[in-house]
Amino acid sequence: MEISVGILDDHEMILEGLATMLSQSETIRVHGCWTHHANCLEDLKKQCPNVLLLDINLKNANGIELCGTLSKTYPNMSIIAVSNYNESSFIKNMLRSGAKSYLLKNTSREELITTIQTVYNGERYLPRTVENILLEDSLGYPKLRSSIPKLTRREKEILIYISEEHTNAEIAEKLFISIKTVESHRTNLLSKFGVKNTAGLVKSAMNAGLIS
């Protein structure tokens, strides 16, 4: 039984690496590789693979949202999230968005192939390391627990402007609202991220992948 696999990743080096690694397996056929999600979406319309390896931190797209869309549109295609991030929040978000597995980029070839074969049958499969992250999280070492807060539309907008070094006055002008309103959103952002000031906010938001 041959499993067709598609790969979507910004980095061609990882893309070629993954493709080469997989081509050595006799049970796996690389169906397509994409460095841009737009191309990927187009090709999937024509024919979609059994399994999709999906990078989380794409340059021009939100990997989590993309995963949700794809898993709904193509329920028979199993999605494996591939990421650098080892925070439980990312893992949980991807699994909630329909991913069947979550691999870190330091995964070995054996583990990669095992994962593909398992999710091909529709089962969920997580490597030990990833399972341990979730376990530790659910056991609740509260300090390690750093879930990504859910931001409102306004908060996201303002967070971006903050990261672009705009002052509250400038943001207020852009959004046609009062400075005081911007300050409120800003205070809420601090509270949601559990930080004390702008320095902590920017740091946390960057680590969460919300800004870059």
Next chain:
Amino acid sequence: MEISVGILDDHEMILEGLATMLSQSETIRVHGCWTHHANCLEDLKKQCPNVLLLDINLKNANGIELCGTLSKTYPNMSIIAVSNYNESSFIKNMLRSGAKSYLLKNTSREELITTIQTVYNGERYLPRTVENILLEDSLGYPKLRSSIPKLTRREKEILIYISEEHTNAEIAEKLFISIKTVESHRTNLLSKFGVKNTAGLVKSAMNAGLIS
């Protein structure tokens, strides 16, 4: 003529990908792969390859400093920097530190092999894309120019404290200096990074790898 190549990269996926890509070439032999720089250093003492592929953003080490050390210790080994960062400052820093080339992670296999063969002869070689980045920089689109500033001892200390969400007053107390002094260092940090406020400072410092 066989070229021996070593690879140091945190991410096993990239490591295996690179190794597999290279093993297809008949002129190249993969001499060793390391995910930790400590292991790499030990093995190099025994026998060092002709060419080393070196990831810049290692978890537990500064890739730029490591490159400088290695190129001095093993002048006959050609170092190729491998990185996600396409900022000219990174490229220049790596070349100044003795790297013979600088590849982005979206480099194709052909380019990778060409690069290895060229630097093996001791020559410097940069792909078009990377050369263009340096060219644009030297032509001086000043906004794109973002080199990593050299920080003094005090500035580094204070930058860390800022990233840990401490106020100027708290930092002053820790360092037994006046608040006003801390503010001065802070202003100098803004100036050195070419940013307008704390948000920009933290963002730039994170992108420069000075804080995390």
Next chain:
DNA sequence: CCAAAACTTAGGGTTTTCCCTAAGCTATTC
């Protein structure tokens, strides 16, 4: 369809950051 929850809006007052200026100290160089 109405109550509860969540989001957006905003003011008053305090704290912190930022800008400009500048003096004393330290290391390097010629």
Next chain:
DNA sequence: GAATAGCTTAGGGAAAACCCTAAGTTTTGG
């Protein structure tokens, strides 16, 4: 061994961020 450049130290005043409170608006759920 004095000149020069760079680092550390601060102050006064202006701007921005932060905290507390709260009203109007939209969304959600029984």
